[in-house]
Amino acid sequence: MSTRPAPPISPDVSPMVSMDMITKTFPGVKALDEVKLNLYPGQVTALVGENGAGKSTTVKILTGIYQPNGGTIRIDGDSISFASPNDAAKAGITAIHQETVLFDELSVAENIYIGHAPRMRFGLIDTAQMHRSAAKLLAHIGAPFSSHTHLRDLGIANKHLVAIARALSVDARVVIMDEPTAALSHKEIEELYELVETLKSQGKAILFISHKFDEIFRIADRYTVFRDGAFVGDGRIDDISEGDLVTMMVGRSVDQIFPQSDHDIGDEVLKVVGYEHPTEFADINFSLNKGEILGFYGLVGAGRSEFMQALFGITKPSKGVCRVNGDIKVIRSPADAVSNGIVYVPEDRGKQGAVIGLPIFQNITLPSLSKTSRSGFLKLAEEFKLAREYSQRLDLRAASLDQDVGNLSGGNQQKVVIAKWLATQPQVIILDEPTKGIDIGSKAAVHEFMSELAAQGLSVIMVSSEIPEIIGMSDRVIVMRDGRIAAELTKDELSPETLVRHAAGITSPTEGAAA
Amino acid sequence: MTDATQTRHVPDRLNSRATRIFKSWEALLLAVAIAIFVINSFASPYFLSAWNLSDATFNFTEKAMIAFAMALLIISGEIDLSVASIIALASTAMGLALQYGAGTPELVIIGLTVGVLCGAFNGFFVTVLGLPSIVVTIGTMSLFRGISFIILGDDAFRGYPSSFSWFGQGYIYWVFTVEMLLFVIIAIIYGVLLHKTNFGRAVYAIGNNPTGALFSGIRVQRVKFILFLLTGLMSGIAAVCLTSRLGSTRPSIATGMELEVVTMVVLGGVNILGGSGTIPGVVIAAFVMGLVTFGLGLLNVPGIVMSIFIGLLLIGVIALPRLWAMAAARRTS
Structure with missing residues (x-):
């Protein structure tokens, strides 16, 4: 020592x-x-x-x-x-965390100085001094809002600046x-x-x-x-x-190049006609073929996730029909979607994807219980068999299958969520930002896995905001803007410029009006 | 990342079945139950009598029937505080039917039906309108009992047929009562339902993460609605037993029972925030509460002191594992 x-x-x-x-x-x-x-x-x-x-x-x-x-x-x-x-x-030592804990109902200054606010006599908080110091800090980091602003009125980026100011407020x-x-x-x-x-x-x-x-x-x-x-x-x-x-x-x-699989694209599996929602999206029409990877690109707030959640039965569209293998299907709940072979891997895996608190194997079998049970009674041996099969397929890293899924890292949680859906043997898998926040090695693994799935005849819808991923992975891309389809592009038409132009609604004089 | 060629082996479980059982809450609770039994048998010479012990079971059988359904409801993240008022309303409905000459089978059917309807009423507000169950059932707690008060005022319904008294006063064999048999059957049904069926798994999933459960294709609202129906039904069964045992209906019947039911559920190791708990735990908790009140009763301890005891027992038993962990942490550091 x-x-x-x-x-x-x-x-x-x-x-x-x-x-x-x-x-x-x-x-x-x-x-x-x-x-x-x-x-x-x-x-x-x-x-x-x-x-x-x-x-x-x-x-x-x-x-x-x-x-x-x-x-x-x-x-x-x-x-x-x-x-x-x-x-x-x-x-x-001070830290600005990935997910910073801030208080929506307090002002910016209160958020910055909570726990170490300047004091007056009797231990009362010196509000004036606190706002002066906070204003100085905010000016220092170039924050475009006042110390009196309520935190809930700020966007995510500005909240982050508050977190940074808070970190700097302690010496x-x-x-x-x-x-x-x-x-x-x-x-x-x-x-x-x-x-x-x-x-x-x-x-x-x-x-x-x-x-x-x-x-x-x-x-x-x-x-x-x-x-x-x-x-x-x-x-x-x-x-x-x-x-x-x-x-x-x-x-x-790491092979930075996206996997080039020559998967055959087959017949139409899913057709969406005239999907509409009072506020989030309108006039959504497209079809999806067997073994195809269909990319959905757009800016944040373009209505992609909202539409996908409607397709999966979480929210109800006000209009629109969905055909699976040619037959009209009514999807009113996720349970309906799953029974029609449509599954959804959400972006928010901690809250929507995994059931934290339940063990890994129970997470994997949750939507497949009708298959691993007999007339409503659980069969644990069958459950473990299914969980083992799919956790191996996804190279899951865990201490044991009865470990709480909440103890896994983000990437492994994502694997559990994907395993859960593959175990239902779906026809269409919707992946919402599948590689967001995961590292480069896992990303490549996800991409490889995605093209493997397509090669096996699964139809993939991939919502992504990353242009390289969209271009590298998709057979076809739909660009959404303000809740509507702005363009549908084939693989040959894909370029970063085209995608950005359609997503942002910029008309290019050389190529005429955007579709 | 390791070589892709090497298949990773993830074991099914780390702990053996024996370890899991030994370390469980139920094992601790069982030890408490045995300790109380032994203390009681030394404290009072009347304790170890088969007939006395049989009488003692009335302390918990009716509450426990509701507690099993309540356990599932609490595990799913909801609660029903109107159960005692459902008993009052169901009992009043039976008494009213009696005035019009209903026989025993009709009385039972009416009791159970009112229970289920009350459960459906609660379930509607919680699952269809999406209101918080604690608020809804505090409201219906006043509502259901209020209706009974309007119908009965200071009166009481009496004169139940002698065949009706079988439920609350009858014996199956020797010292074994009808209620005890019902308790055992219902415990087994709920134990199987929660631990051995897809429905039970859905209850756990919903309690741990309702959004995640919904996104996994579970019909969350339907499961919750069924749980409210079951809780109503169990309250109806308890109403039949209690009315039969007392032989009369007053609007104050079963006052305060909802908290005793919730106490039993929590003592049984069910997380009040939802997500975890077992039926065997609730069964043992029922015995613990029954033995404590009976033992104290034999020693002529007044009811109010008994409730102090139950309160301390609840806090003590819940604090024990935490104190244990703190002591262990201190030893290692």
Whole structure:
């Protein structure tokens, strides 16, 4: 314990924070296995790894939410331990989380200073001082709203700025940013980069977690790579190429090219005629063929998810007919959709996809219970058989099949949700943003799996906001704008420019009016 | 990611069946029940008498019948606080029918029908209109009993036929009562329904994540409606038993029973927020509550002190695993 770890790369700066041999276990899972991580003053360290690599666990240990089972954390060379998030805050560590907890009914200033508001006599909150300080902070980060604004009136991106202001309101030495750009627009991301530069010049140590490689190479000075809860390597960002970093992260080189499967497209499976909803969408007509991957592209709010949920029976369309294999089917509930072979993998897997609290095998068999049971009575052996088959097919990583699905990482939860639907042997599978928020290695696996499914004759509807994914995967693309179909494009017509033009409703003078 | 060629093996279960049972809430509760039994048998010389113990079961059989249906309802994330008022209304309806010369079979049919209708009334507001069940059933708690008060005022219906008294006062064999038989049959039916059927699995899924259950193709509102019907039906059965045992109907019948039913369910290890709990747990909880009140009764402890005891028992038994975990955490650190 007496020797300080030698600064691994640069002899001139010693780390402000150094985590060494940190281990954290949960029942049945080793989340971190003797990892190390160093953060240097005035530098940005990017923590890189796939989903389930242990990044979030590391953040929770640094912020005192979890206590490690082993290893040491040193700040300025002194060994410390955090018994609670409060201790970590006192040590000057602050975090901007993936999903920040904010309070909708409070003002921006109250959100920023909750828990450490400036006080007057008798412990009353000094509201005037609080708003002055908050206004200064907001100006500092270029937030376009007042400290008096109610949080509920702000959009997601501005809420994120509040979270950042909150993190800066404590006099932090170490700032942790856990996917800070996930919800931000291009312009806001640029502003965030400037903010990061300011923090660097103030000598703060920054831990930056992101799945986006362009971001990492843009602002990070150093990198640390974790894989499956273990330390893989670290170094200066200037000394490594993007490809090498990816290889370190996934343990193999990732084929960035989308799988080229020559799946045969068969007869029409699904035909949607005149689907309409009072507020969300109107006049939706299209058909889907056997073995086809049909992409749905559009901006956020174009009504894609709303339409898909109507097709799946969650909401009721005011008009419209749906034909499955030529027969008119009335879909009034998800149960109707499932019995007609239409299944839906929602974007919000924690809330809509998985039933957290139930074990993995029960999640997988939930829609297939009529198959694994006899006249309404459960048959556990059959359930385990089905769950085993599909969890193997999707390469599920779990301690056991009777483990709570809530203990799995996001990517593995997604696998459970997909397994659940494949077990029903559907004809049409709707995937709503299937790769959102999952890392590059899992993404490739999802893409490969999708084309495998299509090759086996399953029809896939893929809602995605990622242009490379839409272009790389789809046999045909429908672009939606303001709740209507703006264009239907064949594979040959696909280009990023065309997609964006139709989605945004820009008419190009050279090619005539948009469809 | 490991090699794609290597198939990952995920075991079905980590803990053996014996470990799971040993570590369960039910095992703890059973230990409490045995302890209470032993303490009681030392505390009072009258406790270990077959006839006394048989009498003691009346303390819990009627409540437990409702508790089984309530357990499913609470696991699904809903609650019905109107059960005692349903008993009052069903009993009043039977008494009214009696005035018009209804015989025993008609009385039973009326009692059960009123129970089911009350359950349907609650279920309609919760599942069709989407109102919170705690609010709806607090409302119907006053409504149902209010109707009974309007019909009966200070009066009481008496003069039930002697064949009707079989349900609440009859014996099947030796010390075994009709109610005890009903309790056993209903416990088995609910145990099978919750733990061995697709319906039971749907109840757990809804309780853990109603949105996720809906998105998995479960007919959430239909399942909940059925649960309200079942709770109403069980209240109807309890109304028949209780009316038969008392031999009369007053509008104050079964006052406060809803909280005792909920206490029994929670003591049985059902999470009040929904999602978990078992029927064996509720069965043991029924015995625990029955033994405690009976034991204290033999020692001439007044009713109000008894309720203090039940309250402490509930908090104590629920706090025990938490205290245990805290002590374990302190030992390891």
